[in-house]
Amino acid sequence: MNGTVGAAIGFLAASGILLLVLGLRRWPVRRVRTKETFGETWARVTRRPTGPAGRRRDRFVLLAAVVTLAAFLITGLPVMLLVVPVLALVLPYLLGNPNAAAIERTAALDQWVRSLRSLLHAGSDNTMEGALQSSLPSAPDQIKEQVSTLIARINSRWPTDRALVAFADELADPTADVVAAALILASRRRGTGLADVLEGLSAAVGDEVRARRKIEAERASARATGRYMTVIFAALGILLSLFSPTYLAPYQTAVGQIILAVVIAAYLGALWLARRITTVQDHPRIHPVASVLEDARA
Numbered sequence: 459m460n461g462t463v464g465a466a467i468g469f470l471a472a473s474g475i476l477l478l479v480l481g482l483r484r485w486p487v488r489r490v491r492t493k494e495t496f497g498e499t500w501a502r503v504t505r506r507p508t509g510p511a512g513r514r515r516d517r518f519v520l521l522a523a524v525v526t527l528a529a530f531l532i533t534g535l536p537v538m539l540l541v542v543p544v545l546a547l548v549l550p551y552l553l554g555n556p557n558a559a560a561i562e563r564t565a566a567l568d569q570w571v572r573s574l575r576s577l578l579h580a581g582s583d584n585t586m587e588g589a590l591q592s593s594l595p596s597a598p599d600q601i602k603e604q605v606s607t608l609i610a611r612i613n614s615r616w617p618t619d620r621a622l623v624a625f626a627d628e629l630a631d632p633t634a635d636v637v638a639a640a641l642i643l644a645s646r647r648r649g650t651g652l653a654d655v656l657e658g659l660s661a662a663v664g665d666e667v668r669a670r671r672k673i674e675a676e677r678a679s680a681r682a683t684g685r686y687m688t689v690i691f692a693a694l695g696i697l698l699s700l701f702s703p704t705y706l707a708p709y710q711t712a713v714g715q716i717i718l719a720v721v722i723a724a725y726l727g728a729l730w731l732a733r734r735i736t737t738v739q740d741h742p743r744i745h746p747v748a749s750v751l752e753d754a755r756a
Contacts, residue, residue, distance in 0.1 A: 522546035533699050533706055537715040541722055552729040553685050556737040557677075561670045564633045566598035568663040570605065571637060573597070575656035586645045587612055604628045618645045633663060670738070677736045684732050691725075 526542040573596050577589045590609055597605040604625055611621040619642045626638035637659060644655045698705040709718045 518546075532696070535706065535709060535715055535718070537709075537719055541719060545722070545726075548726055549688065549729075552726065552733055553681065553688065555674075555678075555681065556733060557670070557674055560631070560738070561667070561674060563600050563629065563631055564663065564670060565667045566600035567629075567631075567633055567637055568660060568667050569598050570596075570601060571656055571660045571663055575660055578656065586618060586641065601629065618642075633666060637663065673738060677738075680732055680736050684729055688729075 522543060525546070526539060529538040529542050530536070570593060573593045574589050577592050590605075590612065594602075594605055594609055607628065608621050608625040611624065612618060616624075622638045622642050622645070626634045640655055640659045708714050
């Protein structure tokens with residue numbers, strides 16, 4: 459009996475020492491893997507953007523899926539399972555305005571230059587760097603990130619002309635090159651005529667914005683025609699499919715579905731040509747803008 463008790467005490471003592479050693483030892487922390495939700499999987503696989511943009515894209519994908527299924531059920535054509543998603547992806551691009559971004563960027567540059575001019579006229583900032591710093595809160599959203607980066611580089615002891623060259627390269631726009639070149643020359647001269655330089659620059663950029671918008675208004679009719687034709691053709695196809703089943707009879711065969719796909723592809727090609735015709739070609743950039751620096755040094 460005493461032997462059994464002694465063995466038990468020895469076993470318990472050894473177990474306590476072993477547990478104490480294990481407790482004092484550092485073990486790697488194991489991350490508990492939580493089960494990924496469907497939304498997280500969808501966002502990861504499809505690279506879904508966050509915020510309202512992601513929600514808009516989800517609604518668009520859901521609508522495209524519903525329309526694809528409805529088109530297949532109405533027509534009974536398997537080719538619709540391929541054609542409708544392609545149309546949903548391509549039509550917004552083909553029927554959109556290819557010049558809107560460039561015009562808005564030029565208008566943003568015009569507004570920013572006018573803000574710089576106003577700051578210099580008001581006398582609150584007498585230097586180029588001070589005016590640039592003060593213009594950040596009122597910088598348009600289209601170029602706010604680039605202006606912020608420009609100011610950060612100047613604050614990081616970048617030379618002003620070098621920071622302006624990088625600013626123009628980031629925007630990659632001919633108008634931005636002109637603005638950067640004028641600001642570079644003005645920053646090198648450091649004279650009292652900086653406000654006058656910005657005055658003339660803002661007038662030139664404003665004239666370009668008005669000219670681009672006038673041209674865009676004249677070209678908008680071609681895009682509107684493409685939209686109207688697309689809506690009319692889609693409406694006719696839906697109505698004929700619903701009220702005249704014999705209309706789709708020639709397309710029930712495999713050859714007929716191939717012909718239908720070719721016809722739709724030809725129409726998309728016509729829309730692409732119309733978009734290409736109505737796209738305003740930008741003027742060549744002043745590249746590199748650094749050549750202005752060499753001219754200024756000379």
